[in-house]
């Protein structure tokens with residue numbers, strides 16, 4: 001493995017790979033370091049939205065698309081419909097494979113099975129099963145290493161606003177995409193049923209401080225059982241969602257996606273912010289005077305979502321009222337489903 005690269009990207013998730021592709025297309029030397037042996041697998045429901053990625057991802061990556069969304073609150077059940085699909089599902093492994101191929105075709109080098117263990121101002125120390133421990137120097141370092149980012153920790157940026165999501169990917173078919181804003185079980189989070197091609201993602205998202213993973217899992221299991229899904233023998237996977245954005249540019253070190261805290265705290269949507277921030281940071285490295293309006297727009301959206309979170313966190317009754325109000329506004333079409341998306 002090379003001992004230096006102009007730009008080292010830590011993490012081959014959607015953010016890191018989008019960043020790598022754009023940099024390589026512009027003739028920059030890029031090395032992506034990924035600790036997993038295979039690119040792609042990630043705890044995720046795989047939902048992408050029309051205003052975000054649905055219109056731009058290759059059609060063959062779409063597992064199932066839904067022009068109707070079924071939303072349930074404590075007291076209401078509504079259906080939101082549009083001519084185009086509002087949300088579709090993708091398989092993260094397929095997306096990862098495709099994005100890695102595109103980045104490599106553009107000239108980026110990707111090293112899997114290579115975990116970054118230490119970071120300093122001009123180099124990282126990596127551990128790779130074949131080559132052992134190695135030092136790699138960089139001019140730019142991009143932290144695309146997700147919600148528990150080591151690059152973010154190296155920069156001394158704390159992470160307080162954290163969501164937690166639990167996903168079960170079970171075999172089966174379903175035709176309805178469902179969102180359950182059950183505040184008694186999930187607070188300002190929600191339970192979901194997202195059909196894929198031959199599987200169904202069933203999961204729940206909540207606030208890490210109010211609803212730790214163990215409690216969330218217990219509630220998810222009993223809620224799913226009520227919906228007719230016995231998940232007790234299925235494999236669950238959980239992960240954090242970082243929505244504590246504190247900036248993306250720190251001299252020659254950059255943060256993107258979950259590492260930057262760019263996901264929505266309300267919905268947990270993070271694939272679109274990861275890709276958009278990855279591309280924006282790449283452009284900024286290529287052309288330092290380039291605008292970063294795409295990130296500014298996402299941060300604006302994220303803040304609006306956080307206003308709902310802040311109010312909901314004040315009292316369970318207020319949380320319930322807010323969720324009912326949200327669903328009511330969707331029902332009478334004053335609020336658009338796209339308000340809940342990270343894309344404008």
Ligand SMILES: Cc1cc2nc3c(=O)[nH]c(=O)nc-3n(C[C@H](O)[C@H](O)[C@H](O)COP(=O)(O)OP(=O)(O)OC[C@H]3O[C@@H](n4cnc5c(N)ncnc54)[C@H](O)[C@@H]3O)c2cc1C
Nearest residue numbers: 011013014015035045046047116146165257258270271274
């Ligand atoms: C249960 C759940 C459901 C979700 N559902 C959705 C959804 O439906 N739609 C949506 O848009 N978002 C969803 N999200 C959020 C979404 O998965 C993330 O926001 C998105 O993956 C962030 O992309 P990223 O590239 O920033 O980071 P990641 O996808 O997390 O990629 C980070 C990469 O860095 C690697 N890495 C980490 N540390 C190191 C290291 N030290 N050295 C080398 N490599 C390292 C990891 O192995 C990983 O491959 C969900 C999240 C959860 C937890």
